[in-house]
Amino acid sequence: MTDAHPVLKVEGISKSFGALKASDNVSLDLRPGEIHALIGPNGAGKSTLIKQISGSLRPDSGRIEVLGRDVTDLDTVARARLGLGRTFQISSLAMEFTVLQNVVLGALGARGRAFSFFRNVMKDKALLESAYRALERVGLQGEAQRRTADLSHGQRRQLEVAVALTLQPKLFLMDEPMAGLGASGSKALTGFLDQLRHEAPILLVEHDMDAVFALADRITVLVYGAVIATGTADEIRANAEVRRAYLGEEDAA
Amino acid sequence: MLTRETTLNIALAATLLAVPLLALAMDEIFIITLATKVAILALAGVGLNIALGIGGLVSLGHAAFFGIGGYAMGILAAHAQNYEPIMEVPFLIEGTNQMPIIWLIAIVASALAALVIGALSLRTSGVYFIMITLAFGQMLYYFAISWSAYGGEDGQSIWVRNEFPGLNTLDPIQFFLIAYVILCLVLVFSARLARSPFGLALAAARQTEERVMTVGLTPFHLRLVAFVISGAITGLAGALYADLNRFVSPTMLSWHTSGEIMVFVIIGGVGRLFGPLVGAAVFILLEHILGGFSEYWQIFLGLLLLLMVLFARGGLIGAIVGREVAHD
Structure with missing residues (x-):
């Protein structure tokens, strides 16, 4: 893994909304096999950065590889x-679908050919196999036939991860997967992500600091749109500027 | 095992077949014509339901496709009856009075129109999409009014109904059966489409566009294909409707027609397979029964529509069989 090319490379991304600098010359990378956590106080520009990496928002300058x-x-x-x-x-699942339909949609996207008009998609063996495998991995196989709208908040988060799994991606971009999971749920997901990093590296935005410090190989701290530090968990803990800008703030709150 | 909705659907299809057969036995020819009208208008609604019900595309311009189908019939048949070719240079194109050819041309013409209209209007969404589809429909409406070669505002009549090999299309029950069989075939197609990979992706794009993009599918492409299929089916219905009346006029293209097709879908149940059939049947029945008492019968239609929208979002079908069960 040494000297490996980064799977994701963000170079000098900037994005402004009027006078607000949501991303200020942000650079980071994601290497094979790692979990790279992105943390920062509310309004630090984490979501804006994720949107630019995923492609739903165009940066004003900089490049993404x-x-x-x-x-x-x-x-x-x-x-x-x-x-x-x-x-x-914020969960973007198809709420009228069953749990299974949502993962089948992911498997269909991975196949890349949706223009098939006659076969019953819910009887497609290859799609179902991939869908059930993903559901099993997140522990939702028992909920396959339930309507997504009827799932608990935590189950929806699990389903979000399952849909991403069906894509067999080269890297994961996870925006607060632990939010609302509860202690046991977030512990289970922490264990799961710990294994998942060996399949594909994960850029993880997360507020749950226990999870971040347990999982992250590296942590990037974002404040007011700019990166103030990148390093291992220990380095970040020891970083005075980070403590002042972020961790201390959390303690005080 | 059949779901309640499937059972209801089979009963509805059987009723639509039984009524004109009974009417034939009782020599009530007019009722056969009404049933034919229901079948054809339901077909137009089934077309719209693919865009509106599955895709969530609120098109107020489907009269364009209905009218294009109608004019395809009117133009081809008018040239055939007058023995005038449609064009001679650079090559000869003659009219025809053969229904299968007319249908094919109606389908192709309305699909092409839907491709152009869809490619331009699907870049917008919400109210803008409604307005731009409406605008395209009205554009064609005013074009037809000024197109004097085919009757302009007065429309184009044909003297005899077009022909279908082996059948006497002027016999009301035979023409009904043509419309009925086409409706059934398109319903089967529509049911399969709804459960197909394409149907799943299209329904997902209605609910959560961002999710569909994130799994690597393009909502615009899905919607455009749905819009073309939808327009083609409504165009076929237009050709049949013009043949039923042996007349096509700009009225078929007016936004009134778009609204009526949408009303069929809403009354029956948006996204419900047989919704358009129920809606068209209720519409024609109300028009026929209440229209005898008062020319303001549409007040009752409006009332019904209001009740549907306020209290039964699944339309009449939803009111009878309840919420749609997610199919497995």
Whole structure:
């Protein structure tokens, strides 16, 4: 893994909304096999950065590389096809679908051919196999036939991860997967992500500091749109500026 | 095992077949014509339901496709009956009075129109999409009014109904059966489409566009294909409708027609396979029964529509069989 090319490389991304600098010359990379956590206080520009990496927002300047390829000008669909698997902070699942239909949709996207008009998609063996495998991995196989709208908040987060798994991405972009999970749920997901990093590296935005410090190989701290520090968990803990800007703030709150 | 909705659907299809057969036995020819009208208008609604029900595309311009289908019939048949070719240079194109050819041309013409209209209007969404589809429909409406070669505002009549090999299309029950069989075939197609990979992706794009993009599919492409299929089916219905009346006029293209097709879908149940059939049947029945008492019968239609929208979002089908069960 030494000297490995980064799977994701963000170089000098800037994005402004009027006078607000949401991203201020941000650079970071994601190497094979690692979990790279992105933390920062509310309003630090984490979501804006994730949106630019996933392709739903265009940076004003800078460039983004996925697997050595410049994707700055590619849209969300093209980046997904290149292997970028994203989970959302605010669940974007199809609420009228069953749990199974949501994962089958992911498997269908991974196949890349949706223009088939006659076969019953819910009887497609290859799609179902991939879908059930993903559900089992997140522990939702028992909920396959339930309506997604009827799932608990935590189950929806699990389903978000399952849909991303069906894509067999080259890297994961996870926006607060632990939010609302509860202690046992977030512990289980922590264990799961710990294994998942060996399949594909994870850029993890997370507020749950226990999870971040347990999982992250490296941590990048974002404040007011700018990176104030990048390093291992220990380095970040020891960093005075980070303590002042972020961790201390949390303690005080 | 059949779901309640499937059972209801089979009963509805059987009723639509039984009524004109009974009417034939009782020599009530007019009722056969009404049933034919229901079948054809339901077909137009089934077309819209693919865009509106599955795709969530609120098109107020489907009259364009209905009218294009109608004019395809009117133009081809008018040239055939007058023995005038449609064009001679650079090559000869003649009219025809053969229904299968007319249908094919109606389908192709309305699909092409849907491709152009869809490619331009699907870049917008919400109210803008409604307005731009409406605008395209009205554009064609005013074009037809000024197109004097085919009757302009007065429309184009044909003297005899077009022909279908082996059948006497002027016999009301035979023409009904043509419309009925086409409706059934398209319903089967629509049911399969809804469960297909394409149907799943399209329904997902209606609910969560961002999710569909994130799994690597392009909502715009899905919607455009849905819009073309939807327009083609409504165009086929237009050709049949013009043949039923042996007349096509700009009215078929007016936004009134778009609204009526949408009303069929809403009354029956948006996204419900047989919703358009129930909606068209209720519409024609109300028009026929209440229209005899008062020319303001549409007040009752409006009332019904209001009740549907306020209290039964699944339309009449939803009110009878309840919420749609997610299919496995």
